[in-house]
Amino acid sequence: MRVAIIGAGVIGLSSALCIHEQFHSLVPSLELEVYADHFTPHTTSDGAAGLWQPYLSDHGNLQETLWNKETFDYLLGHLHSPAAKEMGLFLISGYNLFTEPVPDPSWKNIVLGFRNLTPKELELFPGYSYGWFNTALMLEGRSYLPWLTNRLTQKGVKFFHKKVESFQEVSGDGVDVVLNCSGLRSGDLQPDPELQPGRGQIIKVLAPWVKHFIITHDLKSGIYNSPYVIPGSQFTVLGGIYQHGNWSEENSAKDHKSIWDSCCRLLPALQKAKIVGEWSGLRPARPSVRLERESIRLGNGQAEVIHNYGHGGFGITIHWGCAAAAARLFGSILQEKKQLATPPGPRL
Amino acid sequence: MASPKVAVVGAGVIGLSTALCITETCPSCSVTVLSDQFSPNTTSDVAAGMLIPHIYPDTPIHRQKQWFKETFTYLFAISNSAEASEAGIHLVSGWQVFKSTPKEELPFWSDIVLGFRPMTESELQKFPQHQFGQAFTTLKCDSPPYLLWLEKRLKATGTEMYTRKVADLWELHSEYDIVVNCTGMGARPLVGDKQLFPVRGQVLKVHAPWLKHFIRDGDGLTYIYPGIHRVTLGGTREKGSWSLSPDAGTTRDIFDRCCSLEPSLQGAQDIEVKVGLRPSRQCVRVQREVLSQGGVKLPVVHNYGHGAGGFSVHRGTANEAAHLVGECISALQGSSLRAKL
Numbered sequence: 001m002r003v004a005i006i007g008a009g010v011i012g013l014s015s016a017l018c019i020h021e022q023f024h025s026l027v028p029s030l031e032l033e034v035y036a037d038h039f040t041p042h043t044t045s046d047g048a049a050g051l052w053q054p055y056l057s058d059h060g061n062l063q064e065t066l067w068n069k070e071t072f073d074y075l076l077g078h079l080h081s082p083a084a085k086e087m088g089l090f091l092i093s094g095y096n097l098f099t100e101p102v103p104d105p106s107w108k109n110i111v112l113g114f115r116n117l118t119p120k121e122l123e124l125f126p127g128y129s130y131g132w133f134n135t136a137l138m139l140e141g142r143s144y145l146p147w148l149t150n151r152l153t154q155k156g157v158k159f160f161h162k163k164v165e166s167f168q169e170v171s172g173d174g175v176d177v178v179l180n181c182s183g184l185r186s187g188d189l190q191p192d193p194e195l196q197p198g199r200g201q202i203i204k205v206l207a208p209w210v211k212h213f214i215i216t217h218d219l220k221s222g223i224y225n226s227p228y229v230i231p232g233s234q235f236t237v238l239g240g241i242y243q244h245g246n247w248s249e250e251n252s253a254k255d256h257k258s259i260w261d262s263c264c265r266l267l268p269a270l271q272k273a274k275i276v277g278e279w280s281g282l283r284p285a286r287p288s289v290r291l292e293r294e295s296i297r298l299g300n301g302q303a304e305v306i307h308n309y310g311h312g313g314f315g316i317t318i319h320w321g322c323a324a325a326a327a328r329l330f331g332s333i334l335q336e337k338k339q340l341a342t343p344p345g346p347r348l
Numbered sequence: 349m350a351s352p353k354v355a356v357v358g359a360g361v362i363g364l365s366t367a368l369c370i371t372e373t374c375p376s377c378s379v380t381v382l383s384d385q386f387s388p389n390t391t392s393d394v395a396a397g398m399l400i401p402h403i404y405p406d407t408p409i410h411r412q413k414q415w416f417k418e419t420f421t422y423l424f425a426i427s428n429s430a431e432a433s434e435a436g437i438h439l440v441s442g443w444q445v446f447k448s449t450p451k452e453e454l455p456f457w458s459d460i461v462l463g464f465r466p467m468t469e470s471e472l473q474k475f476p477q478h479q480f481g482q483a484f485t486t487l488k489c490d491s492p493p494y495l496l497w498l499e500k501r502l503k504a505t506g507t508e509m510y511t512r513k514v515a516d517l518w519e520l521h522s523e524y525d526i527v528v529n530c531t532g533m534g535a536r537p538l539v540g541d542k543q544l545f546p547v548r549g550q551v552l553k554v555h556a557p558w559l560k561h562f563i564r565d566g567d568g569l570t571y572i573y574p575g576i577h578r579v580t581l582g583g584t585r586e587k588g589s590w591s592l593s594p595d596a597g598t599t600r601d602i603f604d605r606c607c608s609l610e611p612s613l614q615g616a617q618d619i620e621v622k623v624g625l626r627p628s629r630q631c632v633r634v635q636r637e638v639l640s641q642g643g644v645k646l647p648v649v650h651n652y653g654h655g656a657g658g659f660s661v662h663r664g665t666a667n668e669a670a671h672l673v674g675e676c677i678s679a680l681q682g683s684s685l686r687a688k689l
Contacts, residue, residue: 047513053404079474090558095439112471113483121462121485124428124439133463133485135441135471138558209438209490209576211560233558269432 001029002331004170005179006161006189008036010141010319011308012181013148018323019330020155020180027334034152035170037163037185040145044183045315047202047281049139049230049237050088051213052317055211055223061288063104067321072110074320075137079125082235088143090233093135094213095121097128104132111136125266130214136213138143139316140232164189167296171303177333178305178327184284186309195310198283199246199293200224200239201255203263205273207236215265216240224313227262235276238263242313244285251278286310289324304333352377352677355520357538358652359383359509360392361491362367364498366530369506369670374677381502384513384534389493391532394551394624395659396573396580397436397489398562399423400444401457402657404625406631413456415664418686420460422663423487433576440574441485442562443467445478445609450566453480461486473668475609478565488562489659490575514538517639521646526676528649528669532627533654537593541633544653546625548589550598552581552606554616563609564657568656570605572613579616581606587628594621629653634665636672645678 005016016032024030032225039045052072058065077092078084095117108114112135122128153159163183164170167189171178180186187195210231218226224242231237240262241255264270290307308326311318354377356367369383387393401416427437435450441627445467467481473480499509514520517538521526528536536544556579573580581602601620607613633653639646651669654661 080611082611082614084612085558087557090560090612092560113465113468115463115465118463135561207433208557209433209436211440213575231560268428268430271430272433338363 001027001177001227002033002175003177003179004033004175005032005034005035005181006164006170007181007183007309008034008039008145008193009043009183010145010180010315011183011311011322012036012179013145013152013177014319014323015181015308015326016152016157017148018320018327022327023330023334024155025143032152032157033160033175034157035160035162035164036044037161039159039161040144042280043141043145044284045141045145046281048141048316049202049232049239049286050138050316051092052137052139052146053215054105054107054314054317056105056217064289067318068107068314069110070321070324071318072137075139079137083147086143087147088138088140088231088233090138091135092138092213092231093133095125095131095133095215097125097131097214097216099128099130099218101130102217108134116180125214138232141316167303167305168298171298172297176304176337177330178303180305180307181309183309183311184282186284186307194287195284195286196245197244197247198224198285198312199241199248199280200283200313201241201254201259201261201280202237202278203275204237204277204279205270206273207231207270208271209269210236210267216266219278224237227259227266229263229267231268236273237272242283247282248339249280249282253279283313284310284315285312289322290317291325293333306330306333350376350528352680353524353526354379354526354528354673356381356528356530357383357514358532358534359386359495360390360530360532361489361495361498361652361658361662362532362651362665363503363530363667364495364595366528366669367502367507368498369526369663369666370528370673371502371507373670373674377673377677378496379502379507381507381509382514383509384510384511386509386511387492387499390449390495391624391627392495392658393491394549394622395491396551396571396575397491397584398573399487399489399658399660400564401455401460402655404631404655404657409456412661413460414458415607415668417460418664418667419661420487427487431497431554433630434493435497436490436576438488438490438576439485439560440488441483442564443471443475443476443483444564444566445472445481445483446566447478449480449671458482458484470630477608483562488573488575493576517646517648518641521644525680526647526649526673527675530650530651532652532654533625535627535650539650541653542627544627545588546590547628547655548584548586548591548625549582550584550594550602550621550623552599552602553578553620554581554613555579556613556616558612559610560589565609570609572606572610578620581613590625592623592625594623614688615628626655627653632661634668636675647680649673649676
């Protein structure tokens with residue numbers, strides 16, 4: 001049984017790992033192949049700071065909140081394992097800041113120690129009158145993706161460096177299931193007008209005295225269009241750009257200035273921070289994550305495709321819940337193909 | 349007395365901050381810092397510099413609270429300014445955990461640090477051997493950066509600093525009008541204070557940049573304090589030990605204790621071992637004294653004996669000592685007026 005995974009970002013690699021872990025002993029012939037035009041450190045996931053934090057509102061999308069929780073709990077369980085450092089996984093606390101009171105987020109009981117900010121804490125952030133403090137997790141793509149890749153390689157998963165132009169290209173020739181984890185480029189494989197780039201730009205600085213994440217919110221401008229500071233294990237990420245529909249991956253001088261000025265206003269000590277890099281990336285934004293099966297007619301046959309894309313700016317936050325859901329869809333495909341023993345009971 | 353000449357003996361956090369306070373409260377004073385050691389070779393350089401107060405049994409609590417509050421307020425303002433990174437001051441959040449619930453669940457400083465609250469059940473799961481904990485955000489003063497920043501501020505006021513071992517305060521009486529004794533453990537030989545005793549502390553400074561929280565066992569013996577570049581792992585409290593040599597068995601023990609609080613420390617690199625002698629006393633000595641010898645008087649202000657809590661109360665005691673220096677100056681001016689009459 002051959003499975004082709006398109007995409008080697010956090011979604012593709014974690015989906016592959018989840019499927020392998022759950023099914024390799026049940027399906028001895030299981031062969032996984034990852035196809036991607038970009039591998040770590042050149043994927044969108046590599047550019048993300050790696051902070052686990054969903055958007056402020058799940059817009060009633062309870063399923064996504066559950067996947068977020070599943071991811072958080074899974075990562076928390078790995079925190080004390082010897083692999084944590086290699087995975088790029090560690091605890092981090094910090095601040096979410098607002099200019100007016102807001103309802104508590106869907107994830108308040110998922111993170112640790114969620115509470116409102118005290119008046120004295122708010123003194124640190126002139127201009128903001130309300131906020132939250134909580135402890136969450138960092139999962140740095142630069143470490144996590146290589147860790148996933150190593151695990152997959154050890155398990156015999158093959159990697160192919162190529163830009164896949166169509167499902168047909170990978171599904172012919174004996175591939176039974178295709179996992180579409182192609183992020184923003186999924187539109188090239190199958191048109192999806194709901195999938196749009198949410199362009200972001202970040203400045204990487206050396207500011208090792210910053211130990212907290214600080215995310216400001218401007219409810220009028222929308223998510224991530226207000227300055228944020230996220231300290232990683234090797235550098236600190238300054239950001240605050242979200243441009244819907246902008247496909248440019250070039251760093252913009254105007255955005256640089258906007259990020260720099262607003263972050264330095266937020267944290268005056270940043271003025272002394274040394275800039276060590278800059279990056280632009282395109283969040284694969286969609287009103288909701290597309291995680292579903294599709295049977296696609298191809299030539300003289302049919303391929304089962306599992307779509308798992310459209311995770312916007314919360315891919316790392318939601319990845320494991322989605323990988324597990326994709327694995328469940330894979331399991332149902334196996335049952336249909338009678339690759340798995342059917343449960344006892346009358347056959348229809 | 350146009351320009352009182354003040355000698356501050358000692359260049360750890362207490363000496364430097366006291367000297368700075370004196371230049372602020374008495375701009376006409378000429379201040380000189382004398383010390384046999386300067387950063388990075390002072391006891392302060394070994395300390396992590398965490399603002400978590402140590403309790404002095406014989407100092408009234410309200411005074412300790414006042415010292416801590418003044419220190420916290422002073423550093424809070426710097427941490428929020430463009431100078432924060434140069435001064436080595438940063439906010440850090442974390443947990444103080446207890447194997448059994450302490451008698452006093454609310455320490456006197458709980459309303460001075462930020463966001464103090466008991467830990468939730470899910471937070472405590474990270475510490476399976478501990479039953480109770482407190483979460484809060486406080487400040488850390490990294491040394492050498494903080495001491496070097498104090499030295500820079502002092503130089504800007506015209507304060508001079510000299511490496512000099514002062515064996516006897518009387519050495520200074522002809523050159524200086526007032527002597528401020530911030531010699532820490534050095535006060536024992538210098539002024540013969542037998543109430544002052546060393547509490548030896550060994551620490552490890554490691555590279556573990558993914559650690560963003562402090563963790564402290566409520567017993568005060570095991571702690572993990574992330575600084576700007578290094579994480580301080582501690583520690584020991586060996587009362588009466590004068591040894592400044594690192595002990596290999598102790599290093600292993602500290603590392604093991606810290607790894608059991610924070611398993612990811614197994615991956616820590618570049619372990620550096622340091623030892624300091626906490627200048628301990630039942631109460632901090634912030635006090636005026638007039639030494640007298642052969643008809644000559646020497647006003648002295650003492651500011652030493654901060655033990656494990658030097659950083660936590662340094663600015664508060666420096667303010668008090670500077671105030672006492674002001675009193676010495678008034679007394680000198682009064683007596684010189686009387687001498688003229």
